[in-house]
Amino acid sequence: MTPILFYGIPSGCSFGSIVALEWLGEPYRLSRIQMPEVVQSDAFRRINPVGETPSLKTGDGRIISESLAIMNHLGARGIGKGLGFKQGTMEFDGLNQRLAYLNTSFFNAFSPLWYTLEHETLKPEEKQALRAYGAADVAKVHRELEMMLGKSPWLLGNERTLADAYFIGIARWTKYHDVVDRKDYPAVQALFERLENDPAVNFAHAIELGEDVKGAGGFAGHVSLEQALSEI
Template structure:
């Protein structure tokens, strides 16, 4: 079957998986899941992902893979010939896996207090505490990333990898929350700007916004959750 990525809106970390699929130029479809509504907590979607989160990927052989890091590592070998990913057991795979893990545990987690405040309507002094906590965590994560980036054009060197796709999908949350100030990290800011101009990133942004967007990869259209469940034998 043609893979299906179940992506979340608004502003899901699944953004990075859309960019990765575009870069890999393999055939794929998308299923849009509203994270602010009832659909993501529905019994129907829990057949795709029991913990009711995005992203999830239905693979070409009909298996389901959840969590951005697992999805990107699943996809990585398909980009080995172009340096976008690496085959398991190689030094490149270990470096990619290490970077994805850092992005997941440090950068992603740094934004968690801000999303908690947003999702639960936290205001006043409680919100100020959460913002201050997030600011400290994110400043540290950005400083570490700035050091790891060094003089390279991308996170793992002179060529983009799937780690850069995941980075952009998370780092853009700074524009939404106003924290942190990325201008304090000039090399990261250059990387972010470079990725923002990438056709795959522009496509993913258009998809999230519900706009008509031109794919430069293998995008074959959207499917509804009900249709995906039937195809996977989960209806």
């Protein structure tokens, strides 16, 4: 069967997996999961007991959850396109290192900021403390990414990889949390702009907005959660 990616809206980190699938170019379908209502439902927990996106149903019916695991799965399929690398090589280790950093440090830096937006019962002083903590952490990871990039156009050097796909799904969160000016980090800003001009990234934006759009990859349409469950 054609794989299905379960992606979260609004603005889930699963955005990067959509970009990765477009770059890969193999047939896939999408299932739109509203957060937090549907993602925490009993129905979706049959896909991922943790109640988070993304999850990927592979062509042979297996379920893979967590962005890092999905990216590694897709990377193995995209070795010929330079999106991933053979396990045991220096390039594979470098990609894993970048993905792990994005999946932990970069992603988690935004967690306090999301918490302040999603919990209206917080006291003003609690929100202020969380926002200050998150702002400092987001600035820190931007400084680190700036050093990692150096003069390279992509996170692993001169060619794009799935690390760049995952990066753009998280980097766009700065528009919700006005705590850093990305222009203070020229290399990070240049990477962000380069990706925002990529057709696969534009496609993923349109998908999140619910637009009727055709990708340049292997997008084969949407399926409902109910239909996806019937295939498992």
